Amino acid sequence: MGSIMEKKPITKVLVANRGEIAIRIMRSCREMGIETVAVFSEADRSAMHVRYANEAYNIGPAPSSESYLNMDKIIATAKASGADAIHPGYGFLSENSKFARRCREEGLVFIGPSPESIEMMGDKISARKKMIAAGVPIVPGTTEKVTSEAEAIKHIKEIGLPVMIKASAGGGGKGMRLVKKESQITSSLRAARSEAKTAFGDDALYIEKYVDSPHHIEFQILSDKYGNTVHLFERECSVQRRHQKVVEETPSPIMTPEVRSQMGAYAVAAANAANYEGAGTIEFIVDEHLNFYFLEMNTRLQVEHPITERVVGVDLVKEQIRIAEGNKLPFNQEDLAQSGHAIECRIYAEDTDNNFMPNPGTITHITEPYGFGIRCDGYVYEGYTIPIYYDSLISKLIVWGRNRDEAIERMRRALYEYKITGVKTTIRFLERIMDTPDFRKGMYNTHFIEKNSEFLLVKGKCDRNCEDIALIATYAQYISRIDESKKLNAAPSEKKETNWKRQLRKFTSRI
Amino acid sequence: MELELKVNNRNAIVKEVKREGNLLTLSVDDAIYEVDIVKVNSQEFSVLYKGRSFNIEVIESKEPKHYNVNTRDFKFDVEVIDNESRYRQSRMQSKLVLNDNIIRSPMPGKVVRVFVKPGDIVEAGQPLIVLSAMKMESEFKAGQRGVVKEVPVKEGDTVDNDQLLVVIEDIKEK
Numbered sequence: 001m002g003s004i005m006e007k008k009p010i011t012k013v014l015v016a017n018r019g020e021i022a023i024r025i026m027r028s029c030r031e032m033g034i035e036t037v038a039v040f041s042e043a044d045r046s047a048m049h050v051r052y053a054n055e056a057y058n059i060g061p062a063p064s065s066e067s068y069l070n071m072d073k074i075i076a077t078a079k080a081s082g083a084d085a086i087h088p089g090y091g092f093l094s095e096n097s098k099f100a101r102r103c104r105e106e107g108l109v110f111i112g113p114s115p116e117s118i119e120m121m122g123d124k125i126s127a128r129k130k131m132i133a134a135g136v137p138i139v140p141g142t143t144e145k146v147t148s149e150a151e152a153i154k155h156i157k158e159i160g161l162p163v164m165i166k167a168s169a170g171g172g173g174k175g176m177r178l179v180k181k182e183s184q185i186t187s188s189l190r191a192a193r194s195e196a197k198t199a200f201g202d203d204a205l206y207i208e209k210y211v212d213s214p215h216h217i218e219f220q221i222l223s224d225k226y227g228n229t230v231h232l233f234e235r236e237c238s239v240q241r242r243h244q245k246v247v248e249e250t251p252s253p254i255m256t257p258e259v260r261s262q263m264g265a266y267a268v269a270a271a272n273a274a275n276y277e278g279a280g281t282i283e284f285i286v287d288e289h290l291n292f293y294f295l296e297m298n299t300r301l302q303v304e305h306p307i308t309e310r311v312v313g314v315d316l317v318k319e320q321i322r323i324a325e326g327n328k329l330p331f332n333q334e335d336l337a338q339s340g341h342a343i344e345c346r347i348y349a350e351d352t353d354n355n356f357m358p359n360p361g362t363i364t365h366i367t368e369p370y371g372f373g374i375r376c377d378g379y380v381y382e383g384y385t386i387p388i389y390y391d392s393l394i395s396k397l398i399v400w401g402r403n404r405d406e407a408i409e410r411m412r413r414a415l416y417e418y419k420i421t422g423v424k425t426t427i428r429f430l431e432r433i434m435d436t437p438d439f440r441k442g443m444y445n446t447h448f449i450e451k452n453s454e455f456l457l458v459k460g461k462c463d464r465n466c467e468d469i470a471l472i473a474t475y476a477q478y479i480s481r482i483d484e485s486k487k488l489n490a491a492p493s494e495k496k497e498t499n500w501k502r503q504l505r506k507f508t509s510r511i
Numbered sequence: 512m513e514l515e516l517k518v519n520n521r522n523a524i525v526k527e528v529k530r531e532g533n534l535l536t537l538s539v540d541d542a543i544y545e546v547d548i549v550k551v552n553s554q555e556f557s558v559l560y561k562g563r564s565f566n567i568e569v570i571e572s573k574e575p576k577h578y579n580v581n582t583r584d585f586k587f588d589v590e591v592i593d594n595e596s597r598y599r600q601s602r603m604q605s606k607l608v609l610n611d612n613i614i615r616s617p618m619p620g621k622v623v624r625v626f627v628k629p630g631d632i633v634e635a636g637q638p639l640i641v642l643s644a645m646k647m648e649s650e651f652k653a654g655q656r657g658v659v660k661e662v663p664v665k666e667g668d669t670v671d672n673d674q675l676l677v678v679i680e681d682i683k684e685k
Contacts, residue, residue, distance in 0.1 A: 349645070351618075358645035360619050361672065364570055365554060388620050388669070392645040421568055421581055428584070462585045468523075468539040469546075469565055470580045471516050473556045474589045475525045475537070476548050477569035477578065478514060 007326040010034060010085045010109060014078040015049070017089030018068060020379045020396060021301070022049035025087050028317035037081045039074060041067035043387040048379040055081055062389045068092045071099050075106055085109035085324060087317075091391070094300040095122060111324045113299050117274045121297040125168045125206055127274075131294045134273035136266045139285060139293040141208035152189050155207050162210035165189060167196035167203075174199040176243075178210060211293070213445045215286040216240065217252050218298075219267035220308045222319055223276045224329045231264040232312045233338050235304055239433065241356065241449045246426070247433055248304040249343045250311050253404060253442025259290050268333075270297060279305075279320050288445070306375060306398045307342035340400055341407040345415065345430045347378070347395040349386055352429040352457070360386045364422035369414035373400040373407075376418075386423060394425065404442065408434055432456045515592040522592065612654050612679035620644035622668045627677065631659045639677045642670070651676065658682050 012035040015022045026036040026049065038053035043062035050056040057077045060067035067073070069092060078086055086108055088094035097118040103110035112118075121127045125145055131138050141159055145168055146152045156163050156179070165188055167175030175196030177188040189205070197203040220232040236252035237245045251260075267282040274280075274297065281302050283295040305316050314336075323329070350356045362385045368376050378395030380386060386394065399414055401407030415431045436452050438444045449456065513526045529536040533547050547559040551566075558565040568581040572588070576596055580587040590596065624641040627633060633653040640651050640662075661678040664670060 354617065357618060357649065358620075358647050360644055365568060388644045390645060392647075416583075419568075421570065421579075460584050464542070465560075466582065466585065467518060467521075467587070468542060468544065469558055469560060470567060470582055470585070470587045471518060471523055471525055471539055471589065472535075472537060472544060472546060472548070473558060473565075473567040473569050474516055474578050474580055474591075475514050475527075476535075476550065476556055477554075478591060479512065480550055 008084075008109075010321055010325050012037060012081070012083040012085075013111070013321070014039065014074070014081065014083040014086045015053070015089065016068065016074050016086050016093055017091070018044055018047060018049055018379075018390065020377050020393065021089040021091075021303075023052050023379050024306075024377050025089060025317050026052050028315055028321070031315075032318060032321065034321070035083075037078070037083050039068070039077055041389070043389055046384065048381060048384070057081065062387065064092065064389065071096075071102055075102060075108065078108055079106065083108070085111055085321075087111040087320070088300065090300050090303055095298070097122065109324050111320050112278050113274075113276050113280065117276050118299045121274050121299050123168060124166065124170060124296060125204070127296060128206070128294075130273050131270060134269050136270050136273070136294045137292065139208040139211065139295070142206045144206075145204040146206060147204060149186065149189055152205065152207060153185060156185055159207060159209050162212070164208045164210045165192045165205055166208060167192065167200060168206055169200035169202045169204070170196065175205070180210075211285050211287050213288050213447065214238075215252070215254060215288075215445050216245075216283065216295075217255070217263070217286050217292070218281045218283040218302070219264060220302075220305065220316070221267050221271045221276070221280050221282060222314075222316070222323070222329060223271050223278065223280070224323050225277055225326060226328055227272070228329045229268045229271045229276070230329060230331065230333045230336060231267045232308050232314060232316075232336060234260060234263065235302075235307060237304065238444055238446045239439070239448050240446055245304065245346065246449070247343065247345050247430065247439075248307055249341065249404075249407070250307045251338055251341065254286070254290065256290070259292070263292055264333075266292075266294070270294060274299075278323050279316050303346070303393070303396070304344050306377060306396065307344045310342040310375065310398060310400045311338045311340060312336055313339065340402050341404045342398060342400045343407050343411050345397045345411060345433075346393055346426070347397060347418070347420070347430070348392045348426045349394050349423045350392055350426055351424040352426055356426075358388075358392045359424040360388045360392070361423040362386075363420060365419065366421075367417065367419040369397065369417035371414075371417075373410050374414050375399070380420075394420075394423075397430075408440060429456060432458075517590040517592050518587050612657055613675065614639060614651050614677040614679075616642060616670045616672060616674045616676055618642075618644050619672050620649075620670055622664050622666055622670060622676075623648060625662060625664070625666050627659045627662060629659050629662060632682065633657060633659060633679060639679075640664075642676075653679055655679070656682065 013029050014037040015025050029036045036053040038049050038056040039059045040050045041062050059073045060070055086103055093099040097115040100110045101115040128138050142155050162180045165177045175192050177192040179185055179188045193203040216237045217234050219234050223229040234252050235248050235250045237248045239247040270282045279301055281298040284292045285295045286292045309316055349359045351359045363380050363382055366382055375398040380394050399407055399410040401410050412434045418427050433439055436455055516523050523540050526538045533549050535548050536545050549557045551557050554568055554570050556567045570579045572579050576591040578589045580589050620642040623643045626638050635655050637653045638650050639653055642649050657679040660680040663675055
C-alpha cells in the first residue's frame with residue numbers, strides 16, 4: 001500500500017489522449033469542476049477534444065511517436081499549464097510504467113495504478129506467477145519463459161495439443177500462434193519468436209492450453225489507496241475480429257449468479273495481489289462449461305467501460321479521479337448491483353466489404369441517434385477530416401434496456417438512426433450482428449464473426465424500384481442545382497445564406 | 512426536363528411529366544412514378560413513394576457530374592450523361608490502354624515502403640508497395656508479371672484516395 005494517505009484535491013487535469021476517450025474524460029472533469037488541458041498533434045488542430053477543453057497545446061508532429069507518446073513534451077506541458085494530474089485514457093501511454101514513474105518523480109498525479117503494478121501485470125509471465133500465488137485459476141501452461149525450441153516441444157507434449165504460443169511481452173495478437181497438429185509445432189514456434197522479436201524486442205515465449213470455443217469475459221474492478229477493492233461485474237466481449245472487440249454487453253448471456261460471484265471474488269483477489277489502485281480490468285477466458293481462467297489484467301480504463309457505467313450507475317472516470325485524490329471508495333461490494341442490460345457497438349471508419357480496410361476521410365454528414373436509453377460517445381463532426389495516423393474507432397454507441405431483448409431492439413433502432421457519410425463505417429455490419437440468430441439467442445463465442453461471416457456480409461437485394469428512386473433523387477438534386485445557379489446569377493446580392501444564419505435556422509427549427 | 516443517368520451499367524432516361532409543388536410525376540425509362548419529394552438540406556432528400564418514406568443523400572463526387580447516392584441500404588454511383596460527358600467518354604475510350612496493370616490507393620494513407628523502381632521486372636503476387644492508414648498496414652501486390660513503368664510516389668509520402676501508386680506494363684517479347 002502507498003504511504004501517502006493525505007487527500008489532495010485535483011483542480012486541473014491534462015488528458016494525454018485524443019479522440020472519443022479524451023472527450024469522455026473531459027466531460028467528467030467538467031461535472032466535477034475540474035479544468036481540462038488538451039494536448040494535440042499537428043494533425044489534430046481541429047479535433048473535437050481540442051475544442052472541448054479549457055486549454056489546448058500543440059505537442060508535436062502527427063505520428064504518435066512524436067506527439068502522443070512524447071513523455072517529455074507531455075510532462076513539460078502539464079507543468080507549464082499548471083495541471084496537477086494527467087489522465088492517460090487508453091492506448092498511448094496508459095500502460096507505460098516509465099511514464100507513470102516519470103509523473104511521480106515530477107510531482108504530477110498519474111490517474112491510474114502505480115508503475116510497480118503496471119510492470120507486474122504488463123509482463124504476462126510475472127502476472128501468471130502472481131495469480132498462481134493468489135490462488136486465481138490460470139490457463140494450464142508454462143510458468144517460466146521458454147527460450148529454446150527443445151524446451152518448448154517438451155512443454156507442449158506435457159500440456160497436450162491444441163496449444164497457444166504467446167509472446168511474454170505480448171499484446172494485440174502479435175507473436176501469437178495456435179498449434180493444433182504436431183507437424184505445426186516447429187514452424188509456429190519460429191514464426192512466433194521472430195514476430196515477438198520484431199514487435200517487442202524480446203523473443204521470450206510462454207505456452208498455454210488452447211481453450212476451444214472460448215468466451216472472453218472481463219470484470220471491472222476499482223481499488224482505492226487503502227486496500228479496498230470492489231468489482232463492478234462482468235462484460236461479455238466475445239464478438240471480435242482480428243482480436244479486436246466489436247460488440248460488448250453486460251450482463252453476459254451465459255453467466256449464472258454463482259459463477260459471477262466466484263469470478264468477481266477472483267477478480268478482487270487478482271487486483272489485491274497486484275497492489276492495485278484505480279480502475280482496472282481482469283480478463284478471463286471462459287469455456288462452454290463455464291470453466292474460467294485468468295487471461296490478463298488491463299491496468300487502465302477500457303474502451304467498453306460505458307456499458308458497466310450504464311448498468312451499475314457509476315461514473316468510472318469520476319471514481320478514478322476521486323481515488324487518485326486519495327479518497328476512499330464511496331461504496332462496498334454489497335452496495336453495487338446490475339440493473340437492466342447494456343450493449344455497446346463500436347463504430348469504426350472501415351470498409352466492411354473490403355476486408356475491414358481503414359477508411360479515413362472527411363465526414364460530410366452525420367446524424368446521431370437520440371432518445372431513451374441511448375449514449376453516443378464519439379468525436380467526429382460534419383466537415384471534420386479523420387486523420388490517417390490514429391485508430392479507426394470514431395464512435396461508441398451504448399444502449400440500455402430493461403432486459404437483453406429490449407437492449408437489442410433499442411440498438412437496432414439506434415443503428416437505424418445513425419448515419420455517417422463521407423467515410424465508410426461499420427454501422428450496417430453492426431446492424432447485421434444484431435439480426436444474427438446466434439447473437440439474438442445469446443449463443444456465441446469468439447468464433448462468432450468467422451462462423452456467421454456469410455450472414456453478416458450478405459446484402460439485401462435492390463430491385464428496379466429502389467434503383468429508380470435513387471435516380472429520381474439524383475434528378476431532383478441536378479435540377480435544384482440548376483435552379484440555384486440561376487438564382488445566383490439573377491440576384492447576386494442575395495447570395496448564399498451566411499453560416500450563422502443557417503445555424504440560427506437549424507436552432508430555431510428545433511424548438 | 513429530361514436527363515440521362517448512368518447507374519450500374521444501365522443508362523436510364525428520367526423525364527419529368529408533371530410538377531405541382533412537392534408532388535412530382537416522372538418516368539424512369541418505361542415506368543411511371545408519382546412521388547412527393549422535398550429537399551431537406553443541401554445534400555438530402557425525403558421521398559415519399561406509395562406511402563413509403565425514403566431518405567436519400569445525393570452528394571456531389573469529386574469527379575464532375577458524378578453523384579454518390581446513398582439510400583439506407585444501398586450506395587450508388589450515378590453519372591449525369593450530357594453532351595459534354597458523351598464527348599469525354601468517346602475520347603477516353605480511344606485512349607484507353609489495355610494490359611496496363613495500375614495500382615491505385617483504395618484509401619488515404621501514408622506510403623511506408625516501396626519495393627520496386629521503374630524498370631524492375633515483377634512476378635504476379637510480388638509485393639510492390641505498403642500503405643499505412645489508421646495503424647494498419649496493407650501490402651499491394653502485382654496482379655501479373657510485367658515491368659514497372661512508373662512509381663510516382665516515394666516512402667513517407669501521404670497519398671489520397673484513388674491516387675496512382677504503381678504502373679506495371681506487359682513485357683514485350685522481342
